[in-house]
Amino acid sequence: MFTDVTYIKTKSDWTYLSVILDGFDNEIIGFHYGKINDIDLIIKSVLEANTFSKKLNKNSEKHFPYKSWCLI
Numbered sequence: 001m002f003t004d005v006t007y008i009k010t011k012s013d014w015t016y017l018s019v020i021l022d023g024f025d026n027e028i029i030g031f032h033y034g035k036i037n038d039i040d041l042i043i044k045s046v047l048e049a050n051t052f053s054k055k056l057n058k059n060s061e062k063h064f065p066y067k068s069w070c071l072i
Contacts, residue, residue, distance in 0.1 A: 020049040
């Protein structure tokens with residue numbers, strides 16, 4: 001998992017985009033956009049990535065009943 005905060009210049013000020021990238025398949029799994037670059041920006045993007053990962057795992061378990069065995 002990789003993280004990045006990108007600074008985006010708007011007409012009036014700066015805004016920030018926090019992105020969480022899955023290093024295995026280079027897919028964005030969470031992001032949050034805000035006007036303040038603080039820990040709250042990062043936490044919100046991590047929580048979104050966590051929610052996405054849970055949905056992904058739940059869907060995967062439907063199709064791969066032996067997934068838990070493979071991870072042991």
